[in-house]
Structures are given as C-alpha cells and as structure tokens.
Amino acid sequence: MSRYWSELARGLSPYVPGEQPRIAGLVKLNTNESPFGPSPKALEAVRAAADETLRLYPDPQSTRLREVLADYHGVAPEQVFVGNGSDEVLAHAFAGLLKQAGPLLYPDVTYSFYPVYCRLFGINYETVPLDAGMRVHTPDYLGRGGAIIIANPNAPTGIALSRRQIERLVAARPDIPVVIDEAYVDFGAETAISLVRDHPNLLVVQTMSKSRALAGLRVGYAIGDAALIEGLTRVKDSFNSYPLGRPAQAGAIAAIEDEAYFQQSRLAIIANRRALTTDLASLGFEVLPSSANFVFARHPGHSGHALAAALREQAVLVRHFSGPRVSDFLRITVGSSAELGRLTEALAATLAAPPPH
Amino acid sequence: MSRYWSELARGLSPYVPGEQPRIAGLVKLNTNESPFGPSPKALEAVRAAADETLRLYPDPQSTRLREVLADYHGVAPEQVFVGNGSDEVLAHAFAGLLKQAGPLLYPDVTYSFYPVYCRLFGINYETVPLDAGMRVHTPDYLGRGGAIIIANPNAPTGIALSRRQIERLVAARPDIPVVIDEAYVDFGAETAISLVRDHPNLLVVQTMSKSRALAGLRVGYAIGDAALIEGLTRVKDSFNSYPLGRPAQAGAIAAIEDEAYFQQSRLAIIANRRALTTDLASLGFEVLPSSANFVFARHPGHSGHALAAALREQAVLVRHFSGPRVSDFLRITVGSSAELGRLTEALAATLAAPPPH
Numbered sequence: 001m002s003r004y005w006s007e008l009a010r011g012l013s014p015y016v017p018g019e020q021p022r023i024a025g026l027v028k029l030n031t032n033e034s035p036f037g038p039s040p041k042a043l044e045a046v047r048a049a050a051d052e053t054l055r056l057y058p059d060p061q062s063t064r065l066r067e068v069l070a071d072y073h074g075v076a077p078e079q080v081f082v083g084n085g086s087d088e089v090l091a092h093a094f095a096g097l098l099k100q101a102g103p104l105l106y107p108d109v110t111y112s113f114y115p116v117y118c119r120l121f122g123i124n125y126e127t128v129p130l131d132a133g134m135r136v137h138t139p140d141y142l143g144r145g146g147a148i149i150i151a152n153p154n155a156p157t158g159i160a161l162s163r164r165q166i167e168r169l170v171a172a173r174p175d176i177p178v179v180i181d182e183a184y185v186d187f188g189a190e191t192a193i194s195l196v197r198d199h200p201n202l203l204v205v206q207t208m209s210k211s212r213a214l215a216g217l218r219v220g221y222a223i224g225d226a227a228l229i230e231g232l233t234r235v236k237d238s239f240n241s242y243p244l245g246r247p248a249q250a251g252a253i254a255a256i257e258d259e260a261y262f263q264q265s266r267l268a269i270i271a272n273r274r275a276l277t278t279d280l281a282s283l284g285f286e287v288l289p290s291s292a293n294f295v296f297a298r299h300p301g302h303s304g305h306a307l308a309a310a311l312r313e314q315a316v317l318v319r320h321f322s323g324p325r326v327s328d329f330l331r332i333t334v335g336s337s338a339e340l341g342r343l344t345e346a347l348a349a350t351l352a353a354p355p356p357h
Numbered sequence: 358m359s360r361y362w363s364e365l366a367r368g369l370s371p372y373v374p375g376e377q378p379r380i381a382g383l384v385k386l387n388t389n390e391s392p393f394g395p396s397p398k399a400l401e402a403v404r405a406a407a408d409e410t411l412r413l414y415p416d417p418q419s420t421r422l423r424e425v426l427a428d429y430h431g432v433a434p435e436q437v438f439v440g441n442g443s444d445e446v447l448a449h450a451f452a453g454l455l456k457q458a459g460p461l462l463y464p465d466v467t468y469s470f471y472p473v474y475c476r477l478f479g480i481n482y483e484t485v486p487l488d489a490g491m492r493v494h495t496p497d498y499l500g501r502g503g504a505i506i507i508a509n510p511n512a513p514t515g516i517a518l519s520r521r522q523i524e525r526l527v528a529a530r531p532d533i534p535v536v537i538d539e540a541y542v543d544f545g546a547e548t549a550i551s552l553v554r555d556h557p558n559l560l561v562v563q564t565m566s567k568s569r570a571l572a573g574l575r576v577g578y579a580i581g582d583a584a585l586i587e588g589l590t591r592v593k594d595s596f597n598s599y600p601l602g603r604p605a606q607a608g609a610i611a612a613i614e615d616e617a618y619f620q621q622s623r624l625a626i627i628a629n630r631r632a633l634t635t636d637l638a639s640l641g642f643e644v645l646p647s648s649a650n651f652v653f654a655r656h657p658g659h660s661g662h663a664l665a666a667a668l669r670e671q672a673v674l675v676r677h678f679s680g681p682r683v684s685d686f687l688r689i690t691v692g693s694s695a696e697l698g699r700l701t702e703a704l705a706a707t708l709a710a711p712p713p714h
Contacts, residue, residue: 001584002582002584002585002587002588004454004533004534004557004558004584004585004588005453005454005584005588005591006452006453006454006455006456006588007456008452008453008456008478008592009452009453009454009588009592012591012592012594012595013595014591014593014594014595015594015595015598016594017414017417017598017599018414020414020415020416020417028413031413031414033412033413033414034412035412036412037408037409037412038409038411038412042411043407043408043409043411044407046403046404046406046407046411046604047403047404047407049403049573050400050401050403050404050407050604050608051394051400052394052395052400053573054394054395054399054400054403054570054571054572054573054574054608055390055391055392055393055394055395055570055571055572055573056377056385056388056572056573057374057375057377057388057390057566057572057573058377058572058575059377060374060377084441084597084600085597085599087596087597087598087599088596088597088600091596091597095363095365095366095477096362096363096365096366097361097362097363097366098363099364099365100363116594116595117595117596119595120452120592120595120596121365176361177361200359200361201361209414213411213412214411214412215411215412215414215415215599216406216410216411216412216413216414216415216602216603216604217411217602217603217604218415218599218600218601218602225359227358227359227361227362228361230359231359231361231362231363231366233371234362234366234371235366235369235477236371237369237371237372237373237473238369238370238371238372238473238474238476238477239444239445239448239474239477240441240442240444240445240448241372241374241444242374242442242444242572242575243441243445243575244575245573245574245602245604245605246573246574247407247573247574247602247604247605248602248604251407251411
C-alpha cells in the first residue's frame, strides 16, 4: 500500500493467472494451452513481420485482420473488434457495455476474472448459482439484471449451453447487452456468432490462445452488431490506440487462414479429451461432461487440494481453485497423449499410496 | 450511439492517432517513428520467438525484460513496470496513481491523450498554460492539484525541462504523485530516472517506439519506487494478465542489450534534427528548440492547416493539430536525410507558389 495509490488502486483484488514456472520436464496442464504448436504458417507470418517495418506503428484498426475474421465468420468487418488477448477484449466489454444501472449477472462458478473487472470498473453484479449438475440454468437470468455475461462452454466446468439455449436467452432480454465468452467454443460447443445478425444485444468473444495455439501472441476478438463494436472501439481508443503489434496482426491473420491445421488440432484435442475422460473415470474420478480443452474432475476419496499438491510433487501441474463448490475438483488441460499418460500414471501412483499420517 | 453502450462509453472522446495510410512513395513524417529500422538483434530475437513455444502464455510478469531494463537503468526489477506500449503504461498510471481527490495538473499544450484518459477514468483535471515561449513553467505546479503529469520533452513542442527543474518540482510536491512522460527523452533531454531513488512520488515513463524504433512491437515501461510500481501492477492484473506477448518481450530485451545500435540511431536523428532546423529556418520558419525526434515549426505567412494540406498533395505527411496556440504549427518528424530533402523541396515549392485565389 502506498500513499500515492488512487482509491481505485487500493480497492482492487487482482486476478491471479495460472503459474508459468520454468521447470524442466514439467507436464504443464494448468493454463489450457494447446499441446500442439501454432500453425506453421502463423509462425512464418510472425517471422516475416520481424523486419524493418517494425519501426512503424501497426494499423491501429487492424483492418486486414478484422476483414479476415469477418470473412471467416460470415459477418462484416464493422462487426469485428480485436484486442490484446480476449482478456483485453473482455475488459473493454465490461467498461463499455456491461457497466449498466442494473447489476451484471453471471454464474457463481465461472471465469474468475469477471469479478476483478467489476471491481476495476465499479460494476455492480449478482452471481446466479449453477444448478445441482453444475450447469448454467438460463431461465434464472430472466426478469432481472442490467447485463449478462456467460462463458460458453463455462469455465472451469467445461459444460456448454446449446446455441438454441443462448438464442432463447438473448431473445428474451432484448433490452440489455448479453456477452457470450467463447474462449473454449472450438472444442465441441456451438458458437453463437450466427445469432448476432438478429440480436443487436449479443456480443460473442473468442480468442486465438486456445484452439489456435497462440497464447504467446496475445490476440482475442469479439463479434456483434456494428453499434456494439463501435462502443468497444470508443473504449479502446480511449485506452490504447495500438493494442496489436505488427507480428500479432500478421500471425493471427495466417492462423485464421490455415483452416486445415486448425481442424486437425482441435479434433486431436477432442479425441484426447475422450481418452482422458475414460482414464480418469477408470481411476474413480467423476468427470463433468466437457466441451472444452480441459476437464473438471473430482475423486470421492481425495481432496482437490491434496491431489494437486501430490501431482506437483511429481512435476505435473494442474489447476486447483479454492472456494465453495469447486475446491473438490481439479481442472486438467487436455494435453498430448504423452502428457496425459504422465498425468494418469502420477494420479494412479497417488491414489495407490497410503494416506499421509 | 447504441442503447447498449454504458454511460461511460457514451461520455468518451477517443484519441485520434496519426494516420497510417498505405500510399506508395509516401514520406511519412506524422507519427514520430524512427527513419532507421530496429536493431537487427531485436529483429532476430522476434524471429527466434516465433516457434512452437508461442502456444504457451508469456511470462505475465515479463521477469527477464524487467531485469534487463533494471540493469540498464540502474534500478531494481521491482522498480520496473512494462506494458503494451507506453500508452497502456500511461493508462494504468492514470487509473492507479493520477486519479486523486485534487485535480490532475498538466500543461495546456501537451500529449492529447491525457484528457482522453481523464475522461475514461473520471479524473478531474486542470491544465496549466505554457509560458509565452511555449515552455512548461514548473513553479505554476506548486501549491495546488492532487497529481501532476508532464511530458519531457513536451509534445508537440519538443522543448525539454532540465533534470534539475524536474527534481525541484518532485521535491516540492512530496505529497502527490508526479509522472514524467519521457517518450522522447533519448533525443537530447535528461532522464529523471536517477531521481526515483530519493523521490518515492516520481514515476518515469519511457517507450521502445521512438528511440528503439519498435513502434510496431508495442512495448513501453515505467520506473519508480517499488510501491508505485506495485500500484500499477494491481491495475494491470485487474485488466489483462499478459499484456506483452513472447515476441514483444524477446524483441525488447534484445533492443535494450544492443547499446551500440541505439547510440548510433539516436545520434543520427539528433544530427538530422539539426539539419532540418537549419533548413526550415532558411525557409522562413520559426522552429521551437527541440530535444525530441520531431520539430514544431510555424511560418509567418502561411497557416499550419494550409501547409499540411499542401504537403499532403505532394505525398509528404506531417501532423497538424487544431486548437489554440498550436494550429499555426506543423509537427514534423525527423526522418532520414532523403525524407527531409523531399520535405524541404515540397515546402519550398509550396512557399514559392502564388497563393490560391
């Protein structure tokens, strides 16, 4: 604490990201990165951007990237917003759209950055409990609130709503902005992007960090009605004119254009998720039905905290959250087959060990 | 305007950056980019970062980059904050430090992003007039205000305060945070970084976009007392955990480590500024004494607006600001000798032409 901090800085409760330790031989299944590298074409584009033109500012509007994303998703470039990772896109959406007179609604178990943004921007919010099966129950979002944000698939549960459920929700709340955070959508859920044409209150947020394997490049985006995008742009242009550097714009364009590589990667991850789910079940875990590149699983005989610690001892990193309803669980990224082999081996050893005395 | 925008979004007046047009053969002297490319070692480092590890999140604390900057500037890593360009660093400083009960003070003629941040974060501010010579008069910042930000050298004037003047100011206002925005300091002004040891209220902001010729990579930083840096980090970690991608961190590290290239570039720009100042004076311009990589100049017989438009017709882009005290002037980036030759040629042709009827 310092006398020079603003009241705002004093009142913050910053987000704590998953660790990025530098330990040799570590099996890193804690931050939902892709086990496969990015598209080789994306890497080549980043390299090609590292030339003398780096002396020049990037295109502040990321025009070409927004055109490529618009083509890909069947919308107009004016319906696309890009930012420095989907976290920055979400931050601008909280400030520009979700800060309303009525409270913002979101699930009680979801991405733990949401309350952090609320604190930063002074947004009043109410959490809506998941149902007994850890599912988002959309009818609970009707009849109250000034805005809604839902992660779909939700994190850390991995459970997805159908497009039809999202459509009913946005249609039932035409008076307020609804943000669907689709960071994990490419691993088996239905995107709501096709709904933006008929629903000017809907903003869909996606990222290149997961299914495009570009977490290290920092590119996220949002798609919605042009007026929503203009609102985000106003916030962005009041914060940082040039959020995406030249290498980031170039790499993101090439990644979107490499459809074959994208499909191959995401299908391999879906296949690995199936195998991981089976392996965990045979070790006695309850595994929530995941549409993401991670699973959320608990063991009836062991606490989540103890299991995470035991895995860490064996150089396997998974994510454990404290807090009601989630502290029994581990969130485990779907890694490569080799990584998942190391995980199940370490888990089997832990479960077989006599309990600590 | 959309019904879904927050009140905050409605009330913004976004910053308008200098144009980044894609016109072949353009002489681009409007956004203070370096005419020389970045360090070849920085380019090589960006290329080397474009490998399979891009699938992983970057180090959220940019530990190695902060260590390298700390070594370079003779401070501790805890005294260094990094962000996605100095605009993002400034944004966090406005939210975390400069938003105080008393009004923020800054010059009436300065970087036009400052009032934009104030609007975004709800900061009350008062501008302090430059003196008759367009200089910052630091005694005017005593006895009032809740925080201070001064660009040194100031923009768009290019005129610098001495370190001694800054020292007297921060010593006279130990009760409030003082931010010195040194985007252009390497072109002939004295940095205030050595003052942070004795002045826990001082934050110094620098950028890699100008003297390191990396505008396209987006890296800026701030140096100050560890408690000030912690305040900025709280805001950053409430906004975006990973503002700098892997290529940006790698390129910035290599750029700082290439001291020989840095010295050669900045000295060449200083030499070109001298030549440009002489050429403009011989064309009848009044040129303010610049310590930056641009000059601010006016001609007694021609409006700034008309001159900028005439240059644009000749594919030479300079920056013109409307508004009291500055609209007579052109802000001209110090380009390469060839670019400056094209500029003076175009200016000479314009000044020789009969006035439009």
